[in-house]
Amino acid sequence: MAPSDARTGTLLAPAPWVDGRGDRIRITAVRTFLTAPHGCPHLIVRVETSDPGLYGLGCASDPQRTLAVRSVLDDYLAPMLVGRDPDDIEDIHRLMLNSAYWRGGSVTGNALGGIDVALWDLKAKRLRAPLHSLFGGRVRAFAEAYTHVDGADAHEIADKVTAARERGYRHVRIQAAVPGSDTYGAAGVGSPDRSVPWNSAAYLKTVPGVLTRVRERVGDEVELLHDVHERLDPRQARDFLRRVEGAALYFVEDLLAPEDAGHFRRLHASSPVPLAVGELFHDLRQFMEVLEGPSIDFARIRVPTLGGLTPARKLAAVCELRGVRLAPHGPADVSPVAQAATLALDISSHAFGVQEAAVFKPAVHEVFPGTVVAHDGGLVPNEAPGHGVDFDEVAARRHPVPEPGVHDRWALLRHTDGSVGRP
Ligand code: MG
DSSP, X not given: OOHHHHTOHHHXXXXXXXXXXXXXXXXXXXXXXXXXXXXXXXXXXXXXXXXTTOEEEEEOOOTTSHHHHHHIIIIIIHHHHTTSOTTOHHHHHHHHHHHTSSOOSHHHHHHHHHHHHHHHHHHHHHTTOBHHHHTTOOSSSOEEEEEEEEESSHHHHHHHHHHHHHTTOSEEEEEEOOTTSOOTTOTTSSOTTOOSOBOHHHHHHHHHHHHHHHHHHHTTSSEEEEEOTTOSOHHXXXXXXXXXXXXXXXXXXXXXXXXXXXXXXXXXXXXXXXXXXXXXXXXXXXXXHHHTTTOOSEEOOOHHHHTSHHHHHHHHHHHHHHTOEEOOOOSTTSOHHHHHHHHHHHHHOTTBOOEEOOOOOHHHHHHSTTOOOOBTTEEOOOOSSBTSOOOOXXXXXXXXXXXXXXXXXXXXXXXXXXXXXXX
């Protein structure tokens, strides 16, 4: 067997029905690209075919383990795909998932997610249809979006909420600085290398009061959200919910870490504050624990980490049946390719609630033509075939990704007693 033959998907993983299909389009290459036009690393996947000019684009961006995801794609998954008919997305997804034997984890999830979204993009392009039309079509005119603001005190935050309202947003995530402590989501406090420790007691004493005063200043015509970013333990989380009730939040996000998810049931049963969780989940089964009951109100899915649209659509169906709304993860570490793929899900699912919307730097729009931008607080999908976002390889080369250990420093945090904290 020639080495080139050994690296074809038809020989590595034959699908028994393929022979009867005759001369169909085949996958000829899976290429990966690194770029960082916004500063954080993006890993883009391009699945190419025997039809010249027909390709699909996916996003496999795990900013903390970018090169490991790239190796899974280049060294393990790409050889399984070359030679296969790109139409069989469900079969290909399961085959790639099981090929690792030890399934799961963010590295595997993002690698799968990159290929999966590229295959959905490719299928929609072949059918000359926007991606959401393959998911049953649109069920809403636009996806409600939320943006982020932060500040040193209630006055500054309230002014920024008002400015966001004037830009059209009806949902705004608010993060407040904690004097003397690292603080997630508040610019200008703490330090980029996390040398300032996190102080849970100071956060609990300060932030619920600030959020409540912001509510008093802005009134009830705008929805306010807040992200705890998994920095509290279950006892502190209960205390936080009690203190923050007056802020009438739309939801509080990542009140607990995935490791403490067993406590959501008790917290949810006794709290009037809606709970959102899931951006750190990399497996559908992690969601099943909190969807029993359910013990959350919003599922914060991150499409690339979960393994792409194939598993995300199944999760959306369970959420719809459980009465849980989707609030997909979408800051700038999710590339415009994955943003558009997520929007196809939002716009076609009855379970959709609200979408986190990134505001990208101008350079991102050069690298990713078709990047979706929020207008009047909502996101409208591109009606071009596929997910509608392209990739300019030449422009991408102008934005090299940071070396490992540079961006990763973001996730290093310690408590005031020196022990390691959650990012
Ligand atoms: Mg978050």
